[in-house]
Amino acid sequence: MIKAELIKRSPLRILEKAIQGGLGKGNIGVLASRKGVGKTACLVHIATDKLLQEKPVIHVSYSSHVDYIINWYENIFKEIAKKRGLESAIEVHDEIIKNRVIMNFRQDGVLTKHILKSLEVMIRDGQFAAETLIVDGYDFSQSSPEDLRNFREFAERMGLEVWYSASLKGDEPLFDEQGVPYMLEKFLEEIDVLISIGFKDEYVRLTVVKNHDQPAPGELPLKLDLKTLLIAEDK
Amino acid sequence: MRTETAKMRNIGISAHIDSGKTTLTERILFYCKKIRKIHEVHGKDGVGATMDSMELEKERGITIASAATNVQWSGHSINIIDTPGHVDFTIEVERALRVLDGAILVLCSVGGVQSQSITVDRQLKRYNVPRIAFINKCDRVGANPYNVKEQLIDKLGHNAVLMQIPIGLEDKHEGVVDLVAMKAIYFDGHEGETVRIEDIPEVLKADAEAKHERMLDAVSMFSDELMEAVLEERVTEELIHDAVRKGTLSQELTPVFMGSAYKNKGVQTLLDAVVRYLPNPGEVDSLALDLDKDEQEVKIKSDSEAGCVALAFKLEDGPYGQLTYIRIYQGSIKKGDELHNSRTGKNFRVGRLVRMHAGSMQDIEWAGSGDIVALFGIACASGDTFVQPGLNYSMTSIYVPEPVVSLAITPVNKKSADNMTKALKRFVREDPTFQTYVDPESKQMIIQGMGELHLDVYVERMNREYQAQVETGKPEVAYRETITRRADFDYTHKKQTGGAGQFGRVVGHIKPLAEGNYEFVDEVKGGHIPREFIPSCNKGFQSALAKGCLIGFPIVGIKVTVNDGQSHPVDSSDLAFQTAAREAFKQAYMKAGPCILEPIMKVSIEGPSEFTGNVFASINKRRGVIVSAVEDGTFGRVDAEVPLSEMFGYAMTLRSLTQGKAEFTMEFRKYGRIPENIVEELKAEYEKTRKDSASKKHRSFKV
Numbered sequence: 015m016i017k018a019e020l021i022k023r024s025p026l027r028i029l030e031k032a033i034q035g036g037l038g039k040g041n042i043g044v045l046a047s048r049k050g051v052g053k054t055a056c057l058v059h060i061a062t063d064k065l066l067q068e069k070p071v072i073h074v075s076y077s078s079h080v081d082y083i084i085n086w087y088e089n090i091f092k093e094i095a096k097k098r099g100l101e102s103a104i105e106v107h108d109e110i111i112k113n114r115v116i117m118n119f120r121q122d123g124v125l126t127k128h129i130l131k132s133l134e135v136m137i138r139d140g141q142f143a144a145e146t147l148i149v150d151g152y153d154f155s156q157s158s159p160e161d162l163r164n165f166r167e168f169a170e171r172m173g174l175e176v177w178y179s180a181s182l183k184g185d186e187p188l189f190d191e192q193g194v195p196y197m198l199e200k201f202l203e204e205i206d207v208l209i210s211i212g213f214k215d216e217y218v219r220l221t222v223v224k225n226h227d228q229p230a231p232g233e234l235p236l237k238l239d240l241k242t243l244l245i246a247e248d249k
Numbered sequence: 250m251r252t253e254t255a256k257m258r259n260i261g262i263s264a265h266i267d268s269g270k271t272t273l274t275e276r277i278l279f280y281c282k283k284i285r286k287i288h289e290v291h292g293k294d295g296v297g298a299t300m301d302s303m304e305l306e307k308e309r310g311i312t313i314a315s316a317a318t319n320v321q322w323s324g325h326s327i328n329i330i331d332t333p334g335h336v337d338f339t340i341e342v343e344r345a346l347r348v349l350d351g352a353i354l355v356l357c358s359v360g361g362v363q364s365q366s367i368t369v370d371r372q373l374k375r376y377n378v379p380r381i382a383f384i385n386k387c388d389r390v391g392a393n394p395y396n397v398k399e400q401l402i403d404k405l406g407h408n409a410v411l412m413q414i415p416i417g418l419e420d421k422h423e424g425v426v427d428l429v430a431m432k433a434i435y436f437d438g439h440e441g442e443t444v445r446i447e448d449i450p451e452v453l454k455a456d457a458e459a460k461h462e463r464m465l466d467a468v469s470m471f472s473d474e475l476m477e478a479v480l481e482e483r484v485t486e487e488l489i490h491d492a493v494r495k496g497t498l499s500q501e502l503t504p505v506f507m508g509s510a511y512k513n514k515g516v517q518t519l520l521d522a523v524v525r526y527l528p529n530p531g532e533v534d535s536l537a538l539d540l541d542k543d544e545q546e547v548k549i550k551s552d553s554e555a556g557c558v559a560l561a562f563k564l565e566d567g568p569y570g571q572l573t574y575i576r577i578y579q580g581s582i583k584k585g586d587e588l589h590n591s592r593t594g595k596n597f598r599v600g601r602l603v604r605m606h607a608g609s610m611q612d613i614e615w616a617g618s619g620d621i622v623a624l625f626g627i628a629c630a631s632g633d634t635f636v637q638p639g640l641n642y643s644m645t646s647i648y649v650p651e652p653v654v655s656l657a658i659t660p661v662n663k664k665s666a667d668n669m670t671k672a673l674k675r676f677v678r679e680d681p682t683f684q685t686y687v688d689p690e691s692k693q694m695i696i697q698g699m700g701e702l703h704l705d706v707y708v709e710r711m712n713r714e715y716q717a718q719v720e721t722g723k724p725e726v727a728y729r730e731t732i733t734r735r736a737d738f739d740y741t742h743k744k745q746t747g748g749a750g751q752f753g754r755v756v757g758h759i760k761p762l763a764e765g766n767y768e769f770v771d772e773v774k775g776g777h778i779p780r781e782f783i784p785s786c787n788k789g790f791q792s793a794l795a796k797g798c799l800i801g802f803p804i805v806g807i808k809v810t811v812n813d814g815q816s817h818p819v820d821s822s823d824l825a826f827q828t829a830a831r832e833a834f835k836q837a838y839m840k841a842g843p844c845i846l847e848p849i850m851k852v853s854i855e856g857p858s859e860f861t862g863n864v865f866a867s868i869n870k871r872r873g874v875i876v877s878a879v880e881d882g883t884f885g886r887v888d889a890e891v892p893l894s895e896m897f898g899y900a901m902t903l904r905s906l907t908q909g910k911a912e913f914t915m916e917f918r919k920y921g922r923i924p925e926n927i928v929e930e931l932k933a934e935y936e937k938t939r940k941d942s943a944s945k946k947h948r949s950f951k952v
Contacts, residue, residue: 080876080877080879080888084876084877104763108921111874111876112874115875115876115877115878116876116877116878117877117878117879117880118877118878118879118880119879119880120880120881124880124881128858128880129880132858132861132878132880132885135861135862135865136861136865136875136878138862139862139863139865139866139869140862140865140866140868140869140875141866141869142865142869142875
């Protein structure tokens with residue numbers, strides 16, 4: 015399969031369709047689940063899909079080492095290439111990694127103000143025209159809506175769409191009747207798209223809880239393939 | 250004398266130039282009774298400090314090469330590895346840091362934490378070396394150790410804790426107050442050799458009490474036992490020492506000591522701290538690579554009874570031949586033992602085993618795990634691993650990257666030429682990434698290495714250590730050529746006009762090879778090319794790879810398949826098939842989408858995060874790709890992939906962009922394709938030099 019076909023047939027098109035054609039610039043999307051369910055896998059798949067479309071991505075990580083994140087990208091790319099029989103996979107790989115920068119911060123050691131400055135420096139001085147920002151390992155339990163608002167304003171100013179992962183902690187129940195995690199309730203105003211990821215009937219499924227200002231479509235016909243850790247269509 | 254591992258220390262003394270490192274080392278040697286007299290670094294007696302074994306260091310009063318020396322202090326055996334203080338001498342630094350288990354970070358009480366202290370500290374951190382700090386020069390005007398301790402916290406991010414406070418500063422500096430024992434310590438005698446312990450002077454009591462409490466607060470975080478003891482008011486010195494040791498080993502605590510090496514104050518207490526708080530070799534995890542299992546990592550244990558694994562970390566040419574400094578990681582070495590060099594695959598016998606003091610040596614019979622000793626007259630290179638025959642471990646990867654930069658050097662006179670040969674011979678042995686050859690066309694000596702700076706250091710050392718003055722050319726990048734698609738060949742080499750004829754025909758194809766430089770596949774059926782000429786074809790193709798048609802650099806990544814051919818009963822020969830293969834390759838090469846590859850370097854830049862923007866911009870300007878950026882408080886590291894050809898002069902650029910506060914390391918990453926516009930430039934340049942040399946040849950014929 016050639017690259018263009020692979021992009022067209024990606025299961026992420028289903029996600030995009032469900033959320034009004036995508037997250038969109040200046041908006042914040044959050045993937046929420048308990049630890050170890052597959053948030054990073056989903057984020058990296060979303061990022062790889064952007065990279066295949068030649069859209070630059072900055073991946074901000076608070077928790078993991080850079081090598082660990084690079085490994086995630088390598089594995090996800092390898093699985094996509096294998097599953098779809100991507101032609102000239104090595105060339106495509108070498109091309110797309112030029113559009114990816116990984117930035118690692120310590121949330122307790124570096125202030126958001128400082129992080130945003132570093133991101134701006136990367137985009138401006140590094141002439142890295144990022145369109146998507148992936149933020150993994152951000153601890154919502156240690157954060158405030160103001161902090162997220164700062165990110166949002168930055169995203170609007172720089173024309174970025176921002177995908178977060180949120181690790182849900184605490185005792186059951188984690189969600190309210192609308193499916194919104196209690197932990198994220200105070201952030202809801204700042205979030206445009208909220209997707210929860212969780213086990214249901216032996217599969218990890220994706221459910222849209224907030225969909226911009228439209229009604230949320232609920233459970234998507236998508237699942238996380240536990241073998242490849244790719245988002246796949248649930249046929 | 251056999252020293253048990255628990256009583257061994259392998260330490261380095263790290264500092265920036267002029268913080269008094271050499272003076273401190275000199276005093277340590279003196280108090281440990283290794284030398285009888287103290288010489289000053291910039292001394293007028295012409296002897297210089299004892300640890301400086303290289304001429305250059307004596308002259309400048311700084312230390313570049315690492316020499317190891319052994320001292321004894323309160324029943325412990327301490328090996329001091331004199332780490333290079335200069336940031337540019339990367340290989341020396343990395344090798345020395347590798348064999349350290351702990352370090353003393355020396356700081357000047359006036360200058361404080363300077364950019365170079367930041368660099369050495371980062372290096373120690375990278376190698377997970379636990380450290381204690383020594384604030385030197387408390388006798389100087391403007392001395393302020395408290396300030397320096399704060400800088401350790403702010404600038405280096407250390408959890409620095411004062412273990413002492415000074416008794417007087419500047420010209421009134423008399424000694425220190427030990428905040429653990431709560432005693433005043435004075436250093437009497439002409440050379441400070443008599444340690445006198447007294448009660449704390451009245452004027453310092455309140456301050457000492459306050460700082461003692463603060464120290465206890467910080468230190469008790471590392472020991473529940475101490476914390477309980479503090480609450481129950483039954484703290485003992487032993488409990489404090491244990492907690493400080495725990496904190497230091499985990500690199501979460503930096504105990505701070507102080508004094509003035511020059512005025513002989515505080516050195517003995519620092520030695521006590523080395524023994525108390527820095528790890529013994531058994532407390533440090535070491536990994537080796539199992540060469541029988543594809544370089545899989547294996548943990549080795551500091552046990553003198555196990556099979557020997559030792560690393561040769563430094564070679565030195567002495568008046569009596571080559572000395573090889575080794576660190577024994579596992580097992581022991583006895584005089585007369587047979588050892589195996591895992592790089593060369595050769596066995597050798599240990600003739601002489603010596604323990605080193607910078608200028609002199611002592612013969613020993615046996616050395617155990619964790620120790621640092623030297624072997625005499627062993628043919629090896631720096632970085633080699635010696636093991637007990639039967640083990641096939643290596644402490645470093647045996648894959649040495651190909652050099653990526655070359656530089657032509659010409660000695661200025663006959664004497665320099667002789668000295669240059671000697672120097673190069675030694676450097677090549679010391680550093681596997683440094684190579685030399687004579688260019689067959691220009692007859693010039695070419696040195697090759699991993700970067701511009703790498704070669705600069707050797708040119709400088711040639712001059713300094715060997716008095717070999719050389720003129721250098723322009724550094725050149727080692728480009729490669731390769732192909733991008735399959736192409737067929739069918740070539741007949743025929744020369745049958747009188748005399749012995751030549752005939753050979755080869756048919757087949759070439760295609761890109763993903764891994765490796767060259768592969769030859771013989772698929773000839775029915776004897777169309779006689780068996781004996783198949784190797785000739787192979788040889789012919791290989792010779793064609795030496796020089797590509799685009800810009801004259803070697804061709805890599807080629808798979809050649811020969812599947813048919815033709816021969817002549819009389820006129821076919823080895824030479825005829827070699828020629829046929831060479832020409833066949835040329836025929837196919839231009840059809841196979843040839844392209845130029847350039848070395849892409851993995852560049853890591855570390856420095857204060859305020860300069861990250863400048864660093865990003867500088868990478869961007871150099872056709873670089875930023876892979877990652879890591880920020881940890883005030884410090885940042887940027888990893889990028891940058892073409893080597895764009896990295897010339899980067900050290901200078903970076904210095905000016907960051908006020909000298911950032912440093913970078915560079916290593917070969919891969920070969921990558923060059924963008925079209927640059928290909929054209931390179932081709933034009935190649936054509937020009939080819940024409941120039943052709944016209945020169947033409948002229949010389951006329952003459």
